[in-house]
Amino acid sequence: MIPALILLLLAVLMFGLGLFIVFHVMRDPATSRVLDRLAEGQPQSGAKAVGVAWLDRAFLQAGLGRPSERLGLWIGLWAGVITVAGLLGGWSFFIASVLLPPLLLRVFISWRYHRRVRRMVEQLPQLLDHCVRSLKAGRTLADAVLLAIEASSDPLKTGISRVSRNVQLGVSLPDAVQDFAQLYEREEFRLFALGLRVNHRYGGNASELLENLIVLIRERDQGARQLKAMTGETRITAIVLGVLPILLLAYFSLTNPGYLPKLWNDSAGQHLLLAALAMQVMGSLALWRMVRSV
Template sequence: MTSLAPAILVLAALACILLALALWLFARARSGDNRKALHENLQRNLDIQREMQVAPLAMPLPGNAPGMTASARPKESSVRQKLEDFLGYEAWGIAPRTLMLMACIGVALSVLTAFHGGLAMGALVLLVLVLLACFGIAMRLSRRRAKMLSQLPAFLDNVVRLISIGNSPHAAFQFACNNVPDPLGGALQHVSASLNISPDLGQAMAQLERTWGLPEFGLLAAVFRMSTRYGGRADLVLERVSAYIRDRQSAERELRALSTEVRLSAWILALLPIVVGTMIIVLNEGYFMRMWNDPTGSKLIFVAGGLQVCGSFLLYRLARLK
């Protein structure tokens, strides 16, 4: 046991460093993305105004393409922005302090398990906790997306009413954002704040689609972009989009009601081995430790864990109907 203590401490230190680095990146991305977007939009507007003021007085030089400004140069996307778009951290709705507390608790449990059961047991517990955290975040994100979609038709109806009484799409969008509850209200407030700098509503909704991963926001971005560029009756298109979202939600609710038995069976079959194994460990710890300390028994435990993960994934795919 004493020979494993340095390795366990090194593993715990590396895990703490990696978790702290990841949480620092998440917190920095969350606090800096909005500021970066506002700065870029402000710089773009200043460049456009400067170009409009200089264009009547200056002639384009030979060999230089007219209208080229610093804002038109290609910009490389940062690694932080790619990480934010891939993970969708803003859509989780979890404070960085809460994530840090969860990470510290998981590392502490893994270290305690490693001291009592060895390095392999500690690594196994850490893997299980990471999987449970990912599963919980995925479930929370799914619920927030479903709630957001249920709030979206009512918001679109308010936008349609405001457009029908004479407001522009941008003004109607900003007026309708004021009384929308979370999580849709928080997301729309970011879009409304960006509209105070840049009037490109289509671009703001496209950014919202990348953050939340909902194709409905991409559809709204296309509607607002076409309305800004070519004009037309945006209120009629938004009304049809609202009706489409309501019809699809009604069909999804009916499908979930018809597939309740299948999904319940999948949950029971996936959780039954985990509950039985946990009860054996809690009620008869000596039996499990004898099996864990045996070379063949530890291999069987790892094989059973792998089969459990594969079986749970297959049951999830079978019960996930769209």
Template sequence: MNAGVTLIVLGAVLLLGVAVWLFLQARDQEYQSDVKMRLRVSGADEAAISQGSSTIRNPVLRWICHLFWRTGSEIRPEAVVRLLLGIVVATVLLTVIVGPFIVLPVVGIGLTLVYMLLIQRAVWRRIKIVEQLPAYLENVIRVLAAGNTLDEALNQAAREAPNPIRPLFSSIGRQVRLGAPLEQVLSEAGEIYRLRDLKVMALAASINRKYGGSMRGVLKSLIVVIRQRSSAAQELRALTAETRFSAKMLAFINIGLFAWMYVSNPKYYDVMINDSTGLLLLAGSGTMLLLGFVAMWRMLKGIDESES
């Protein structure tokens, strides 16, 4: 395949991607227009209209936005779309200029590393939220004892809470003030941030709203469960410290060895780089290395997530 045919194929792929993006954007705008019209007919204010227009129907875009939101970022879906489009355009241009055997592995490894960094930051943030949750729920119980409702107690306790739990429950309180049911907001927040404790609170709030009962007893039991689970997770991390260190060394030693050999003797890989079979072997070995790296990272991630 010569350079002209390659350029035509890549241009066609780029145009197809732009067409799909425009189609999805048109669907989202149509849906948002319908939501705004229904909210205006029902007499909602501009804040509620803005809140309703933030619904993301595209599953891929929703997944990426949730991934960023778990890290504490407040990135808008429109910015994510522009970012993805820029990555696609840059990849196509670099593929035409440099070649697919170099650009595609580099882009794949780069996106994988960014994904891992985002996941790791989200895990650390979730662990921090779980650590702060018992103290926050104790403040909620004290506010409930003064005769306030659950949503008022959550909002007042959030004002005195530290980061990152304060912006989380401040957002929950803001959505409740806009008219959303408390149990629904808690359930959605638990789904976005992958916090099982928020789902338990949502279930308790739903039962309390329908059948009554005391929320203080449920919250006290939840505090005990969170602290017991955190203690067990810390013990697990201590028992697996040596194994996790060995996994990290195995993951990075191959990359370090390859970089050292290439820097010390750049001509060592010239034969493989200038041969099609050698390029396939390098691509295959890089793919297997990446898969092994992802597998070990997933095992380490499972240990980190046990704390939440």
């Protein structure tokens, strides 16, 4: 039983490595470096949230509200499930009840956050276009942004409404938008906040700035779609590479339960498994480099 659990853990780790390639390969560190240089001299964000504050932040990013009010109840239910699983199912169910709930919760929050923020980025050019029309009608930049927020639709309206609340509490518009950008951690929002801060400090044509920002966001979206199409085959290969060890382990466990323990207890079998693990890691790294080089 223990060798099978060890092999299952290795397979899950390889699957996680494949998912890491899929979800993180599209990031552009060069863009982040440019934004960091542009933001030099501006107020910096605080330290990353930890503990319950981190959980609140993750739930807010995913549009699920604050969980801290019901955190004690959820922890109590989780502890009850762990206790029942340990008493009735043994060590395997105990370990599964300890590891699976937080893992599944993390995956769900991450999936919901990425889906939500992608939709928000798609709606951002419409909000900026509304701001441009209001500016050309003679309104101030702050009024134009607040009116555009009111006219926007969900999920962007729900997320960016914190800007309106902060402005009503006396926070300046650039600082309020900066807070919004720091919460959702997307370059498009950071560019929006940086543009407002630069305009607030040095002046200039706000409508022209927002029009250029609209063009930039749409070009970034088009480039991301093209890159996704170009790397589709490699990403599918990464998924297959990550899923294959788990499928093989499940197949051998169902068809021949004694095969894997015998393989693990044999010295030659251990060498073969370690060699397979090393090749799995090297293949995953090679795929990661291939996609990054596009």
